[in-house]
Structure formats: structure tokens, C-alpha cells
Amino acid sequence: MRGALITIEGIDGAGKSTLAAGLVRAFRSLELLREPGGVELSERIRALVKDPALRVDPRAEALLYAAARAQLVAERVEPLLAAGRPVLLDRFVDSSLAYQGAGRALGVDAVRAVNAFATGGLVPDLTLLLALDPAQGRVRAAGRGEAPDRLEREADGFFARIGAAYAALAREEPGRWVVLDAAAPPDDVLAAARTAVDTALGGRA
Numbered sequence: 169m170r171g172a173l174i175t176i177e178g179i180d181g182a183g184k185s186t187l188a189a190g191l192v193r194a195f196r197s198l199e200l201l202r203e204p205g206g207v208e209l210s211e212r213i214r215a216l217v218k219d220p221a222l223r224v225d226p227r228a229e230a231l232l233y234a235a236a237r238a239q240l241v242a243e244r245v246e247p248l249l250a251a252g253r254p255v256l257l258d259r260f261v262d263s264s265l266a267y268q269g270a271g272r273a274l275g276v277d278a279v280r281a282v283n284a285f286a287t288g289g290l291v292p293d294l295t296l297l298l299a300l301d302p303a304q305g306r307v308r309a310a311g312r313g314e315a316p317d318r319l320e321r322e323a324d325g326f327f328a329r330i331g332a333a334y335a336a337l338a339r340e341e342p343g344r345w346v347v348l349d350a351a352a353p354p355d356d357v358l359a360a361a362r363t364a365v366d367t368a369l370g371g372r373a
């Protein structure tokens with residue numbers, strides 16, 4: 169049987185990586201990969217898209233993320249799923265719909281088309297949305313003490329558009345998305361997510 173594909177989405181600092189780590193501890197069969205990245209080519213593209221010193225046009229940005237995603241899917245995700253392994257992705261196509269489609273105003277449908285090509289039409293079985301007020305996300309991301317990357321330097325309106333786009337995507341496909349209150353304590357977020365993941369894995373941990 170094909171493995172389940174589970175993705176985690178949300179604005180910067182919402183707690184995606186924190187939740188991913190908790191889920192991997194709870195479900196040992198999950199293979200965790202991050203986006204952009206996860207394989208050599210995609211990690212190199214990650215360094216490009218995050219570099220504050222580079223000029224990156226919105227269309228180039230959308231294509232760079234899609235290229236990173238295409239390689240990750242071909243090299244790791246598809247082979248794992250085909251072998252029956254469940255995969256957990258820290259961001260996936262919906263990040264591009266929200267960040268490049270809405271945040272950069274390229275249009276969600278245009279970015280969706282590019283990503284359908286990149287991934288061969290791969291759609292997650294379950295998407296966990298960590299819903300958080302963008303201002304709170306900023307405070308959390310700043311609290312990590314790392315210099316803000318190229319996207320994290322954007323103005324508040326950029327993150328407001330992204331938050332609204334995520335909410336709209338979740339409303340459009342309620343069967344795939346589970347919305348979690350990311351303002352809750354980490355253990356509560358993890359507990360709510362565990363229930364959804366358990367169902368997606370069909371009770372197979």
C-alpha cells in the first residue's frame with residue numbers, strides 16, 4: 169500500500185518545525201523532510217531563495233521553489249510513498265500558493281499550475297495548518313535569535329495576505345486540511361495534530 173503524505177503549513181514562526189519534531193517522536197514510521205531542501209539540489213536552491221543579498225524576481229522565486237520541490241519529490245518523496253512509507257513534509261505546494269500566489273500577488277492559480285507540473289500533481293492526504301496571528305509569528309521567529317532571511321524581511325502586509333490565503337485554502341478543501349490553533353501551548357498543538365495524523369495513517373504508527 170502507498171504511504172500517506174502529510175504536510176505542515178503556516179506562516180513563519182507558527183511552530184511548524186516544532187510540531188514536526190513532536191510528530192516524528194510520536195510516529196516512528198514518519199520520514200521527515202523539509203522544504204525547500206531535503207536533498208542536495210534542493211538544499212542549494214534553499215540557500216539561493218533565502219539569501220538577503222540576492223535580487224529575486226517573484227516569478228523567479230516561484231520557479232526556484234517549484235524546482236526544489238520537483239527534485240525532492242522525484243528523488244525522495246515518490247520513492248518513499250511507493251515503498252509504503254509515510255512522509256511528513258515541513259511545508260509543500262500550499263506554501264507557494266500562499267507566499268508566491270498571494271504574498272507576491274502572482275495569483276494562486278498560476279502558482280498552482282507551475283507546482284502541478286513540478287510535482288506531477290502530487291497532493292497531500294492530510295495538511296495541518298498552524299493558524300497564528302502574523303504579528304505573533306514575527307515575535308516567535310525573532311525569538312530564535314537568527315538573522316531574518318530574505319522573505320522574513322518582508323512587510324506586515326505580505327504576511328497578512330499569506331495568512332488569509334492559507335485560511336481560504338483550508339476552507340476550499342476541508343477534507344484535506346485540519347486547522348490547529350498555533351497560539352496554544354506546544355503540547356496541546358501536538359495532541360490535536362496526533363489525532364489527525366493517527367487517522368491519516370489508518371492507525372498504523
Ligand SMILES: Nc1ncnc2c1ncn2[C@@H]1O[C@H](COP(=O)(O)OP(=O)(O)OP(=O)(O)O)[C@@H](O)[C@H]1O
Pocket residue numbers: 178179180181182183184185186187308309311312350351352353354355357
Ligand atoms: N505552540 C507554541 N507556543 C509557543 N511557542 C512556540 C510554539 N511552537 C513553537 N514555538 C516557538 O516559536 C519559535 C518558532 O517555532 P518554529 O521554528 O517551530 O516555527 P516554524 O513555523 O518552523 O518557523 P519557520 O517558518 O521560520 O521555519 C521557536 O522558538 C519555538 O520554540
Ligand SMILES: [Mg+2]
Pocket residue numbers: 184185186258
Ligand atoms: Mg521551521
